[in-house]
Amino acid sequence: MNLSKYLKVGIEAAENASDFIKTQNKEILSIDFKGISDLVTNADIKSEQIIIDKITKAFPSHRFLTEESGLISDNSDFCWVIDPIDGTTNFVHGYPFYSISISLFYEELPVLGIVKHISTDEIYYATKSNGAFCNNKKIFVSKINNLSKSLLATGFGYKHEEIWEKNMILHKKLTHLTQGVRRAGSAALDLCHVARGWLDGYWELDLNAWDIGAGIIIIQEAGGLATKVNGDEITLDDREILSSNGIIHTQIQKNLIN
Ligand code: LIP
Numbered sequence: 001m002n003l004s005k006y007l008k009v010g011i012e013a014a015e016n017a018s019d020f021i022k023t024q025n026k027e028i029l030s031i032d033f034k035g036i037s038d039l040v041t042n043a044d045i046k047s048e049q050i051i052i053d054k055i056t057k058a059f060p061s062h063r064f065l066t067e068e069s070g071l072i073s074d075n076s077d078f079c080w081v082i083d084p085i086d087g088t089t090n091f092v093h094g095y096p097f098y099s100i101s102i103s104l105f106y107e108e109l110p111v112l113g114i115v116k117h118i119s120t121d122e123i124y125y126a127t128k129s130n131g132a133f134c135n136n137k138k139i140f141v142s143k144i145n146n147l148s149k150s151l152l153a154t155g156f157g158y159k160h161e162e163i164w165e166k167n168m169i170l171h172k173k174l175t176h177l178t179q180g181v182r183r184a185g186s187a188a189l190d191l192c193h194v195a196r197g198w199l200d201g202y203w204e205l206d207l208n209a210w211d212i213g214a215g216i217i218i219i220q221e222a223g224g225l226a227t228k229v230n231g232d233e234i235t236l237d238d239r240e241i242l243s244s245n246g247i248i249h250t251q252i253q254k255n256l257i258n
Contacts, residue, residue: 003112003127006059006104010080011125013054014100014116017047017084021118026094038158039088044068047084051102055080065236067210079105081213081236086115087186096120101188103213108235113214115188124192124214126221132195141224141245142197147255150200150248153182153190157206167205170256177255187241191215194243195222201244201252203229209236215243225249229256 024043032040048068055062064072066082080102085091087098096119104112115124124139126132132139144150154171156164175181182199184190188211190202195218204211216226216234226243228234231253234241244252 009058010102010114013051014114017050018116018118035158044085077107083210086188090185097184099188101214110217113217115192115214126218132218132221139196139222141222142200144200145247147251150178153199153202155204163206187211188215195219203242205240212241219243
């Protein structure tokens with residue numbers, strides 16, 4: 001399947017939304033709460049509309065799964081999975097680690113992923129079997145082969161319940177076994193940093209498809225692995241992810257499971 005026309009429109013949509021988000025700042029934002037610390041702003045809503053309008057104009061029959069609107073239409077093999085601002089809490093505070101994540105799934109499998117790091121103007125993208133890129137430069141995962149020499153990342157959902165408590169314990173355990181575990185607050189960017197070899201692995205246990213859709217294929221095309229914690233293939237319905245350079249995948253996995 002030639003994916004270049006989908007990539008072109010996807011990148012234009014991400015850049016249009018990014019240009020809009022750059023005009024927004026905490027002084028003018030209207031902020032709402034989806035949960036105690038789960039924020040949504042007018043910028044999340046507007047960014048999502050800019051992306052959906054751009055893609056729908058080019059591919060009117062395609063369906064969408066988005067953070068702010070959920071599932072839009074259901075009769076196409078093509079599904080665009082969108083997080084209009086991944087790392088909204090960071091964005092609201094002006095902490096420069098938030099992104100736009102756009103992915104395309106064909107028959108439930110990822111074929112294209114785009115992540116725009118707005119504050120650094122870096123755009124990551126990958127299409128099936130064509131490799132992964134950052135600003136048009138090919139990227140590859142690291143070659144670290146031992147957990148004790150690795151730098152990892154993780155994240156925590158908004159519900160401070162059983163899974164949150166469990167991952168706090170795993171964060172401490174893996175911090176002890178590695179050179180450190182970062183928690184920066186945008187799953188999409190954490191996955192891209194594994195893809196470019198800045199991190200050697202990233203896991204999270206309470207996530208949504210739109211947080212990880214693009215990062216999954218960007219890591220796979222950069223030579224890494226992205227699976228469920230038990231190693232099974234990850235699908236849009238899964239709410240957890242374990243990603244790595246592939247070499248230390250089982251070393252991380254066995255410490256997350258046991
Ligand atoms: C965020 C993720 C992050 C996770 C946060 C939140 P959002 O997505 O990117 O990894 O730890 O809890 O889910 O809500 O900013 O789109």
